[in-house]
Amino acid sequence: MTARLPSAASNQLCLDLPEFTTPVLSTETPELCDYDIILLNNSGGKDSQAAFEITMRAAHAARVADRVVCVHADLGIMEWSGVKELAAEHAAHYKVPFRVARRNGPDLLAHIAARRMFPDSKNRFCTSDHKRGPIRVIMTDLVRDTRQRLRRNQIRLLNVMGLRAQESPARRKLAPYSHDSSATCPCIECQHKRAAAAEYIARKEKIPAHLKVGHGASNTRRHVDTWLPVYHLSTAGVWEVVADAATRSHPAYSWGMPRLSCSCCVLGSKSSLILAAQLRPDHAATIARLETQIGHRFQRDLSMAEVIDLAARRPRIDVIEDWAA
Structure with a gap:
């Protein structure tokens, strides 16, 4: 039997007591009604298109389509022309709010010049500084507004991303549905991890990977889980979903590019x-x-x-x- 989060409607209004409950993520598909915010990361690419379609089908079925927000991390000149506008077009197609995440300060090309190095597989500051970081700023804004509206201490946010196992060995190691744990998250799962890790630290032993809480997006004000709705899809499967969605794809694919990254x-x-x-x-x-x-x-x-x-x-x-x- 799968344990579920309490639905948003059943939560008591509270501003002074922390909530320490956490879902048992034993399935690969979340109960969307258990989240106050469903944040859809949209690069404008085919995987985001398919993830958007699958998420909106599920959100309408759960009657929570009004909780979906689309966010696009703007990489400026490094992206293909029209990507940001295409992401906004996708959001308009589904009638959901659209937010743009952008790093304060130099754009990616100027950032590379300042650091005097290009990113690589072991130092992907293009992702951490220009995608993940700015999107967490959007999370903070959304959570703040939702806390005020719902008068609740902690908000539950589902972070939806278009990552697929087929793309790389590293992505095959990801879970299709997981908790985004952190050192400040008050949930039971993160508390247990920190307690167990402390024993290894006391013995001056290496902390096992499964006990590391990492630097996830969860904290005392937001409980964040991550869902990868296209995780198991092949490239052909993604294009089938995109065809059903009837949203426009970027012309870079017709030019021969396999991905819509930089x-x-x-x-x-x-x-x-x-x-x-x-x-x-x-x-x-x-x-x-x-x-x-x-x-x-x-x-x-x-x-x-x-x-x-x-x-x-x-x-x-x-x-x-x-x-x-």
Whole structure:
């Protein structure tokens, strides 16, 4: 039997007592009515499109479509043209509020120049500083407003993301439905983890991975769980859902790009980078100049200058390799 969170309607109004209950996440699909906010992360890409459609079907079935909010992390010049506008179009299609998350300070390209290094698989500050961090600011705003409206100490937020197991070995290790634990989360699960971890620390032993609470989005004011509704879908399965949704996809897919990440992604395959340089030569040239300026290669084994040279010498590539990230 699956334990469920108490529904939002059944919670008592309270501003002074913390809530320490937590769901037992023993299924892969959440009960959407148990959340006060359903935050749909929308990159504008196909996986986000499919996740949006699946989430809205479930939200309408649970009669909580009014709790869905769409958020887009704006990466500025690094994105394909029109991505932010497309994400807003998707939100309008489903008639849900649309919020844009953007880092305060320099954009991603300027951030790279300031750090004098490009992100890589082990140091993905493009994700942490320009996506996850700004989206948590949006979470804070939404939770604050919802706490005032519901007069409740802690708000339950479901963070919906379009991540799939097929995309990379790292993503295959993710759970389709999980609690976003943290060092300040007061739920029973996080309390137990911290208590167990303290015993290892006292013995000066390494803390097992399953006992690390990490740096999740939960805290005393928000209980955050993460749902990956397209986790088990293949690429073909994603496109089937997108076709059913009847929302517009970005033209970069028709140009041959397998993903709608940064147009020149630091984790991208060689063929995808060559195609991106052919499609956005001025942008590729800007990145190449930045390589020279900071003395750091775009990828360890492939510079953007080399990509531009290959793009100039080759005809338009028809077969583009995807990448694991």
